[in-house]
Amino acid sequence: MIKLAKKYLVWWAVVAAVLFMVVQVSCDLYLPTVTSNLIDKGVAQNDINYIWTQGLKMLGVAFIGVLAAGGNIFFAATQSQKMGKKIRSALYRKIIYLADQDLDKFGDASLITRNTNDVVQIQNVMIQVLRMMVMAPIMLVGAMVLAFVKSPHLTVVFLCALGVLLVSVFVIMSFAGPLFKKLQGQTDRLNLVFREGLTGVRVIRAFNRDQYEQDRFDKYNNKYAKTGIRVFMLTSLMFPLMTFILSGTNVGIVWFGAKMISTNSLAVGNLVSFMTYATQILISFMMLSMLFVFIPRAQASASRINEVLDVNDSIVDADETVEPKSDTASLSFDHVDFRYGDSKKLALQDINFSAKAGQTVAIIGETGSGKSSLVNLIPRLYDVSNGEIKIDDTPIKDMSQKELHKLISITQQKAVLFTGTVKENMMYGNEDATDDEIWHALEVAKAADFVKEEGGLDTRVEQNGDNFSGGQKQRLAIARTILKNADVYVFDDSFSALDFKTDAELRQALNKDEKIQSAVTVIVAQRISTVADADVILVLNNGKVVGSGTHAELSKDNPYYRAILDSQIKKGDDDRA
Numbered sequence: 268m269i270k271l272a273k274k275y276l277v278w279w280a281v282v283a284a285v286l287f288m289v290v291q292v293s294c295d296l297y298l299p300t301v302t303s304n305l306i307d308k309g310v311a312q313n314d315i316n317y318i319w320t321q322g323l324k325m326l327g328v329a330f331i332g333v334l335a336a337g338g339n340i341f342f343a344a345t346q347s348q349k350m351g352k353k354i355r356s357a358l359y360r361k362i363i364y365l366a367d368q369d370l371d372k373f374g375d376a377s378l379i380t381r382n383t384n385d386v387v388q389i390q391n392v393m394i395q396v397l398r399m400m401v402m403a404p405i406m407l408v409g410a411m412v413l414a415f416v417k418s419p420h421l422t423v424v425f426l427c428a429l430g431v432l433l434v435s436v437f438v439i440m441s442f443a444g445p446l447f448k449k450l451q452g453q454t455d456r457l458n459l460v461f462r463e464g465l466t467g468v469r470v471i472r473a474f475n476r477d478q479y480e481q482d483r484f485d486k487y488n489n490k491y492a493k494t495g496i497r498v499f500m501l502t503s504l505m506f507p508l509m510t511f512i513l514s515g516t517n518v519g520i521v522w523f524g525a526k527m528i529s530t531n532s533l534a535v536g537n538l539v540s541f542m543t544y545a546t547q548i549l550i551s552f553m554m555l556s557m558l559f560v561f562i563p564r565a566q567a568s569a570s571r572i573n574e575v576l577d578v579n580d581s582i583v584d585a586d587e588t589v590e591p592k593s594d595t596a597s598l599s600f601d602h603v604d605f606r607y608g609d610s611k612k613l614a615l616q617d618i619n620f621s622a623k624a625g626q627t628v629a630i631i632g633e634t635g636s637g638k639s640s641l642v643n644l645i646p647r648l649y650d651v652s653n654g655e656i657k658i659d660d661t662p663i664k665d666m667s668q669k670e671l672h673k674l675i676s677i678t679q680q681k682a683v684l685f686t687g688t689v690k691e692n693m694m695y696g697n698e699d700a701t702d703d704e705i706w707h708a709l710e711v712a713k714a715a716d717f718v719k720e721e722g723g724l725d726t727r728v729e730q731n732g733d734n735f736s737g738g739q740k741q742r743l744a745i746a747r748t749i750l751k752n753a754d755v756y757v758f759d760d761s762f763s764a765l766d767f768k769t770d771a772e773l774r775q776a777l778n779k780d781e782k783i784q785s786a787v788t789v790i791v792a793q794r795i796s797t798v799a800d801a802d803v804i805l806v807l808n809n810g811k812v813v814g815s816g817t818h819a820e821l822s823k824d825n826p827y828y829r830a831i832l833d834s835q836i837k838k839g840d841d842d843r844a
């Protein structure tokens with residue numbers, strides 16, 4: 268947590284918060300002495316003038332205390348909230364730029380919990396640190412010294428009370444501390460199950476698993492609630508216990524104090540101030556003990572945040588990057604091998620092909636054969652394990668990732684749309700696009716008709732594009748890809764959600780589009796009809812290219828291609844064979 272504090276707190280604001288707190292505590296410590304004087308010199312001797320001056324002094328000191336508290340709260344609150352804001356922003360920036368292979372290590376649910384719950388834990392503790400952590404030790408030491416000065420004998424009473432409090436807090440915290448940690452783990456688990464249920468709600472209903480999922484959620488919810496009840500009962504016990512110990516202390520102080528007053532060894536005012544100091548000491552002690560429970564909890568959150576912030580991006584730019592060598596679009600894979608993380612098995616093995624401007628490379632193969640893995644290597648979502656990929660005759664590793672991403676336009680297997688308007692979503696592809704260019708891309712992607720029907724470019728896109736059908740979302744994502752000026756267009760299984768007629772029309776429109784025809788197009792597909800027009804079709808099996816050629820060549824003598832073809836003819840899927 269210190270590391271995060273050093274990085275995200277503004278030092279002068281922290282100093283200001285501390286200084287304000289010192290003033291506030293000094294006022295709080297001085298007030299009982301003024302009260303004591305007021306009673307012993309003013310009330311006891313019936314000195315009205317003294318009562319007035321001391322009374323005004325008391326109000327003045329209290330007012331300064333309030334101002335100082337306001338100053339401290341201002342800096343503590345703004346610093347802790349700003350620290351949270353900066354951490355969330357840094358986490359988001361890191362996640363956006365981090366390679367997929369690095370993100371895979373954490374998982375979505377955990378990253379969300381880290382960016383929300385964990386940051387809140389740190390924020391909450393930071394405000395307490397900037398207030399109580401400063402206040403409590405000064406108050407504790409100051410009140411002890413002042414109380415001792417007032418009456419060394421009576422100090423023994425609250426030293427005994429302090430001992431009782433120390434034991435009580437220790438017992439409570441030794442139970443509550445581990446429970447707090449347990450609660451944090453259970454929050455993670457609860458969020459995970461809730462998120463899974465939320466994303467899989469349709470599957471749950473379709474399989475009639477509502478009760479099963481409800482029971483699963485209830486199981487974790489009950490565990491969380493049980494721990495929560497124990498934690499809050501234990502910590503709530505602190506306050507009545509504290510009141511009891513304080514009352515006991517006061518009774519003790521009054522008991523012994525009264526005896527000392529009767530022997531004239533203690534003034535009444537001193538007794539009153541002594542009782543206030545005892546309260547201040549016990550409260551400070553309790554605040555410190557609470558902090559020692561909350562800090563380890565926030566420390567666990569800080570470690571989880573640092574884990575993400577400190578992860579080394581495994582995909583980095585070369586020290587000296589180069590510009591693409593050629594103005595003409597081209598793409599080549601040269602003996603490319605690829606494996607995921609530490610996996611023993613190669614996901615792709617010895618992939619070789621090249622394509623020039625105007626050519627289409629299609630990749631076909633059964634589920635899990637490595638099609639998406641292959642196209643994910645083009646924008647460097649993952650790095651090759653061996654071999655080299657070149658775009659425009661330049662190794663992609665030698666270019667900056669920014670430059671590389673400018674050259675590529677991609678539609679992922681699962682269409683991703685952002686909340687906003689259709690136009691805003693389209694402009695992700697090209698910020699400078701005119702309305703005419705957007706409509707042209709929508710026409711090519713066969714999306715113009717339904718966008719017009721829905722209300723044009725300003726039509727709202729809901730979260731996840733939920734107000735559009737699967738096929739419509741795909742077409743919008745394809746339009747966005749086409750709108751971008753790129754040298755390599757990648758469509759990763761993007762036509763699968765389209766009906767056969769739209770699929771055929773869309774590919775025809777793509778073949779006629781000038782921009783697409785001056786670039787290389789890579790199409791991943793499951794259907795023969797989608798890939799049949801391609802200049803070269805790569806057949807993938809188990810991560811290896813087991814066939815390469817045109818539709819006519821492969822349908823003649825490639826057993827893998829023929830097997831796919833036959834299976835689709837039987838289903839009546841292939842419109843060309």
Ligand SMILES: Nc1ncnc2c1ncn2[C@@H]1O[C@H](COP(=O)(O)OP(=O)(O)OP(=O)(O)O)[C@@H](O)[C@H]1O
Pocket residue numbers: 371607614632633634635636637638639640641680
């Ligand atoms: N993030 C990942 N981490 C580890 N292994 C992965 C990861 N993604 C895919 N794989 C593995 O790599 C292999 C190829 O997967 P890939 O997604 O490239 O296949 P695919 O041909 O695109 O499949 P589909 O047609 O179902 O989309 C599979 O065995 C899969 O289990």
